[in-house]
Amino acid sequence: MATAQLTASSFSGRSLPSFEGLRPSTVRVSLVAPLRQGGLTLRSFRRLVVKAATVVAPKYTSIKPLGDRVLVKIKTVEEKTVGGILLPTTAQTKPQGGEVVAVGEGRTIGKNQVDISVKTGTQVVYSKYAGTEVEFNGLNHLILKEDDIVGILETDDVKDMKPLNDRVLIKVAEVEEKTAGGLLLTEATKEKPSIGTVIAVGPGLLDEEGNRKPLSVTPGSTVLYSKYAGNDFKGGDGSDYIALRASDVMAVLS
DSSP: OEEEEEOGGGSOOTTSOOBTTEEEOOOOEEEEEOOOTTSOOGGGGTTOOOOOOEEEOTTOOOOOOOTTEEEEEEOOOOOBOTTOOBOOGGGSOOOOEEEEEEEOOOEEETTEEEOOSSOTTOEEEEOTTOSEEEEETTEEEEEEEGGGEEEEOSSSSGGGOEEOTTEEEEEEOOOOSBOTTOOBOOTTTOOOOOEEEEEEEOOOEEOTTSOEEOOSOOTTOEEEEOTTOSEEEEOTTSOEEEEEEGGGEEEEEO
16 A cells, blocks of 8 residues: 655646745645556545645735626535534535625626626625635635626525526426336436426626627526536525526427
């Protein structure tokens, strides 16, 4: 059994640019692997820990996003279940929400200047893999484009989310518990549905003149959507919801 410890010092930084006040946080990779001919097995990656947020030095007291970018303070990761059970790091769900703390000046479309549609202090939900993580004043933040914000949270329940731009919020249909022949399905064999009811829609995308183009789907419609699109959420009532772009809605069912 061999253990390899790789830290940031293991990598040469001579070819990387240096920016005053910004320093990448430590990247630590811990590998535990048996020595075998023919390469490493899957056990090689049992303890892979990577922290890639950029740390802003304490001498800088503010961050001003540029253009259509937004600075969001990331919501703290839940460390316990609703029943009070402590969650290990591997089981903690990466948050997809936070509070807007700064916004850019907006963007120019044609001859029009379009401001950022979200304001500071607003609670938002964003795409799962969007933006760049920044550690600032000891807290985790995310700098992302406004278009990567899925919607605004007006309450603590995702069912009350207000979608932005061309996003659509859908309540996912319940999974079938039995086959057509009456056989009970196990969790492993239940197929994830791609049908649901539209709960709310965004105002639409901006055209070349800076005007909103309304979406073709409306609340209350039952729709068929692309199977691997969007961001999944669990509502306070235990129901599943998904937020996706209107272009990922393939058909209206009636």
